[in-house]
Amino acid sequence: MNWFIITSTQCNLRCRYCMNEPHPDLPLRPAWDTQNLINFLSTDPSPTICFYGGEPLLEMDIIIEIMDNINATHYTLQTNGLLLNKLPTEYLTRFSTILVSIDGDKETTDINRGKGTFDRLLSNIKDIRSRGFNGDLIARMAISETSDIFKDVTYLIETEELSFNHVHWQLDVQWDEGIETRWEDFPDWMKSYNDGISELIFYWLENLEKGEIKGLVPFLGIFRHIINDRSTDLPCEAGLRSFAIRTDGEITFCPLPPEYDLSIVGNIETNTANELENAIGVGKTCLECEVYDLCGGRCLFAEKTKLWGDSGFDLVCETVKHLIGKLQSIRETVEELIDKGILNRDDFEYPEYNNTTEIIP
Ligand code: SF4
Numbered sequence: 001m002n003w004f005i006i007t008s009t010q011c012n013l014r015c016r017y018c019m020n021e022p023h024p025d026l027p028l029r030p031a032w033d034t035q036n037l038i039n040f041l042s043t044d045p046s047p048t049i050c051f052y053g054g055e056p057l058l059e060m061d062i063i064i065e066i067m068d069n070i071n072a073t074h075y076t077l078q079t080n081g082l083l084l085n086k087l088p089t090e091y092l093t094r095f096s097t098i099l100v101s102i103d104g105d106k107e108t109t110d111i112n113r114g115k116g117t118f119d120r121l122l123s124n125i126k127d128i129r130s131r132g133f134n135g136d137l138i139a140r141m142a143i144s145e146t147s148d149i150f151k152d153v154t155y156l157i158e159t160e161e162l163s164f165n166h167v168h169w170q171l172d173v174q175w176d177e178g179i180e181t182r183w184e185d186f187p188d189w190m191k192s193y194n195d196g197i198s199e200l201i202f203y204w205l206e207n208l209e210k211g212e213i214k215g216l217v218p219f220l221g222i223f224r225h226i227i228n229d230r231s232t233d234l235p236c237e238a239g240l241r242s243f244a245i246r247t248d249g250e251i252t253f254c255p256l257p258p259e260y261d262l263s264i265v266g267n268i269e270t271n272t273a274n275e276l277e278n279a280i281g282v283g284k285t286c287l288e289c290e291v292y293d294l295c296g297g298r299c300l301f302a303e304k305t306k307l308w309g310d311s312g313f314d315l316v317c318e319t320v321k322h323l324i325g326k327l328q329s330i331r332e333t334v335e336e337l338i339d340k341g342i343l344n345r346d347d348f349e350y351p352e353y354n355n356t357t358e359i360i361p
């Protein structure tokens with residue numbers, strides 16, 4: 001199973017999305033006893049551990065203590081990247097995946113995350129590669145009204161010095177009560193986003209025709225099921241096989257956002273890992289949806305809270321249906337490329353483990 005361990009609720013940035021406001025009722029750093037955490041995780045025979053925050057690297061000692069005591073199948077890290085240069089090499093090289101928050105080129109990233117962020121990220125990425133980090137480096141983008149999905153995604157995957165293996169993006173939607181809190185005109189923006197997705201799929205296909213599979217996570221994560229006639233449940237696995245451990249020891253179905261007690265499903269002192277499996281799943285809205293087999297439910301939190309109401313929820317689903325429809329439309333061409341030996345069917349199998357990319361943006 002996958003475990004997000006929140007090592008800090010603080011952050012050393014103040015991005016436009018969250019404004020660095022730790023929840024007042026949660027400890028800023030873990031209040032749990034490390035031995036209790038180790039005892040709890042030892043009830044999972046093959047844990048995957050993702051360090052998460054706030055900014056997890058602010059509590060580097062806790063990360064090191066956990067890595068010294070737990071033999072996880074995979075370690076992953078979601079970070080803003082500013083402290084990666086401080087992570088000791090012997091621990092850095094044990095990570096299977098590092099997800100770095102970045103939104104596009106220097107201008108786009110610095111507008112959202114603060115002046116100078118992009119340059120520090122670039123320098124730290126070069127540093128971890130030079131120190132031997134050969135794992136999966138993923139650009140993790142937050143898509144907002146200022147994003148140009150085609151331009152930003154192609155920039156991140158094409159810029160060699162950034163050395164990203166994959167790019168993943170998530171829409172900055174349904175975190176607040178009301179569509180208007182962060183968006184001036186979401187329905188209008190959505191049209192340009194859908195156009196950008198169509199353009200991006202065309203770009204992806206052009207590269208497939210040359211035998212190159214560009215590492216665009218939402219495309220790969222959905223297309224692997226299309227090409228193999230498979231179906232999926234919730235891709236992020238929240239509440240099914242993925243959970244978060246808060247700084248107060250409560251276990252939630254996912255790490256976001258901590259102020260909603262509806263997400264609490266257990267506690268590290270009173271539960272075992274295996275008894276939480278399949279604790280909670282998506283409801284009727286998703287189970288009865290015509291694209292459920294390929295979407296699996298975009299986000300458990302969004303489905304449980306519907307902070308934008310039914311109509312706002314449905315609007316976001318239109319982006320999912322557009323994306324799935326466009327990917328289905330290229331299936332035949334890709335099958336021909338596989339038949340000709342230009343592509344290998346197995347190369348679409350990504351991710352191979354829960355690397356905390358939610359697949360559906
Ligand atoms: S498209 Fe929307 S309603 Fe349909 S399965 Fe996905 S999240 Fe659920």
Ligand code: SF4
Nearest residue numbers: 236238254299300301
């Ligand atoms: S997609 Fe939603 S439910 Fe899944 S991890 Fe992200 S916020 Fe949580």
